[in-house]
Amino acid sequence: MISAKQRKKARPRSSPGLYLIKTGSAYMFQMRLPKEIAPDCKRPIRIGLGVIRKAEARRIADQLAAIARQKFKQIGTAMAAGDETEFWPLMEDMLGFAERDASTAVDSSQRALLAVTMLLKSALYDMRGPVPKLTPEQEGNFAMMRGLVRIGQEKARKDAGEDYDKQLGDNAELLAERLVDRFQNDSGSALTPPSDNSPRTKGKISARSGLINSKVKTEADMDRRNVQRDPSTKPLFSEAASAYLAQRVEEMGKESKDIGTAETRLTLFIELIGDHPIDRYTPTDLQAFINLIKFWPPKEKHRPPSLSAMEIIDSNRDYSKGWLAKTTMQNGYMGVIKPVFSDAAPRYDFDNPVKNVALKYPKSARDKIPAEPLSSKKLNQLFRTCVQSPYIDNVMLPPLGLLTSRRLGLLAHLVGTDIKEKFEGIWVAEANGLVEINGKWTRRPIKTSESGRYFVLHNFLVEIGYVEWARKQGGQFLFPQLMNLVDPSKTASQYMRRLFDKAGIKESPGERFHSMRGDYITQAREEKKIGERERRMQAGHAVTGDDHNKYGWKTLTESEAELFANLPLNPKIDFSVFRGLDFDSLWKARRRKK
Structure with missing residues (x-):
């Protein structure tokens, strides 16, 4: 209007x-x-x-x-x-x-x-932050470096056959040596720049320069135990590390093998780098540690307690006793050292000196080997070997891995009460982070929050009677022999590797238990009715995509669960070997100590 x-x-x-x-x-x-x-x-x-x-x-x-x-x-x-x-x-x-x-x-x-x-x-x-004013010593350092760079540039032009400053290019090595000597005797004299008025001429191409030396020793090559550091009122690294581990034990409720491993690796860091005030370490200290442990033998038998850490390293500089994987250095060693600094910084009120540091790992470090698919022939070999074993873990963990796509560590920690009939005729397993067994709480390896959501058990497991048997175990572990050991997940992985070897699956290290997780996801991808969102939920992965894709339930619905429960079995794989098994006898069998 x-x-x-x-x-x-x-x-x-x-x-x-x-x-x-x-x-x-x-x-x-x-x-x-x-x-x-x-x-x-x-x-x-x-x-x-x-x-x-x-x-x-x-x-x-x-x-x-x-x-x-x-x-x-x-x-x-x-x-x-x-x-x-x-x-x-x-x-x-x-x-x-x-x-x-x-x-x-x-x-x-x-x-x-x-x-x-x-x-x-x-x-x-x-x-x-205001840029701090350079000290006279720093100004001299920069002046010397500028002079060396200028001399190096002219020498490089001469060697490349280009126009160059004759005075600097023809006398490069002598001038560089004199510049360094002059700086050491009088740092202020290095502030005088080289002359720009000397005649220029054409150089001859040369393959030798001599100004740049790749064999020079860096700060990380020094013995970091004896490096001079500024005084500090903060506690030593050993005290900060002890406080950090004590807090972890308190959070976990009990001490575990992981804590013992962390203690050993933190002690190794101190032995190689030194026990200094926690705020006086630098990124160079971490890089020096990486440069040393690249020679650290991966097997304990090659690390006799009678030798010092440096003697053990010196005995393996030819890598005759193997070398650590890159992921072991990153997650196993740096994964316990860096958190000490992150935990101590707010506790003792100082800036974390190693925050956001990017470390360089040696090329010799072994990269993680990705899992590879298993052929139906090899799966048949594996399953035939499974049912010949008298132990429940050898028999049932492989088919559970193939028919659920879940990680070995989680499957090994299942208890009878985890198995539930979520929908009519559809059984699922749901493992919470903590489980109480015989009055004791055990923490289960739930990698992400999505891993803790329920997953569907294939109807084949119902047909062979495994689901009914598992339900009868109540609050007991389904794989008790593994759970009586110090590290159930690691031991289960070792058992599965031996099982694969016994089945003749040992040509490629990428063919392992985790391969069956990939096989399941690939098969589910071939089913047109099963979308990516449903596959991710069944596998315990986070749901990704746009906002629309994330709407709805965060767990599988009845119709979606039914698709996974009745997922067609690969006709090339003989699953019949799992019929008629005596699960009670398998569950009671125990390995004897050798």
Whole structure:
């Protein structure tokens, strides 16, 4: 309606701009993580900028957004490559730690949010921190380096047959030596730059330079135990590590083998790098540790207690006793060392000196071998070998792995009460993080929150009587012999490796128990009625995609569960070998100690 008496509209408030919000008089940077890397993360990144001018807030927001987008792309690439090979190592480098404890349900979306937030806070600190004025000694250092670079450039031009400064190029080695000597005697004299007025001529191509030497020793090659460090009032690394492990024991409720392993590896770090005040370590110390343990023998028999750590390392510099895998260095050693610093920083009030450090791992370190598919012929060999065993774990863990797609560690920890009839005629298994057995609480290896949701048991397991038998076990473990050992998951993996070897499946190290998880997912992918969302829930993976894909139940519905319960069996595989088994006898059988 047009009217001369129409009320004037209120003047719109000025928007803070992209990636900015204003609370009172203060600005705050805000940015959401892309759905591709954090599908379940509803909370945006928020970083307070304080009370500053709008133009300054705009400038900072643009810089932080650019850094964030770069990291989003890096995280997305790592997640696509796989959790074990790329994502967790990247989190380790960004966070300064990437602890993955079997007792902790880890959400990769939340970890990505934390990593990027910490990175942006660090970047904000660098943006605001004034550049410190150089000391006379630093100015002399930089002047000497500029002079050496100038001399090296002219020598390189001469060797390449280009126009070069004759005075510098023809006398490069002598001038470089004199420049260093002059700096050592009088650092201020190095501030005089080389002359720009000397004649230039054409050089002859030469293959020898002599100014750059790849054999020079770096800080990481020094004995870090004896490196001079500034005085500190903070506790020693050993005290901080003890406090960290004590807290972990308190959280877990009891001491485990993992704690013992962590103690051993933290002690090795002290033996090789030294026990210094916790705030006086540097990234170089961690790199020096990596450079040394690349010679650390992986097997305990090659590490006699009568030898010192350095003597053990010196005995394996030719790698005659093997070498550690890259994932062992990243997760097994750095995975217990870095958290000590992360835990101690707020506890003792200091800045974490190794936060966001990117370490270089040796090329000799073995990469993780990816799982490979198993042929129907090899699965038949495996199943025939399974039923010849007198032990319940050897007999039933392989078919459970193939018919559920779940990880070996989780299957080994199942108890009878985990088995339930979720829908009519459809049985599922649901394993919580903690289970009480004979009055004692046991923590189960739930890798992520999605892994703890129920998964469907194939109807074949019902047909052979296994589900009914498992239900009768009540609160008892279905694989008791494994659960009586110190590390059930690791022992189960060793048992399965021996079983595969006995079945003749040993040509490729990629053909292992985890292969059956991939085989199940591949078969489910061939069923047109089963979508990606349903496959991910059955396998214990996070549901990804757009918002629409995440709506609905977070667990399988009755119709979806029915598809998995009746998934067609591979006609090339003989499952009949599992019919008529005496599960009670198998459950009671025990291995004898040799």
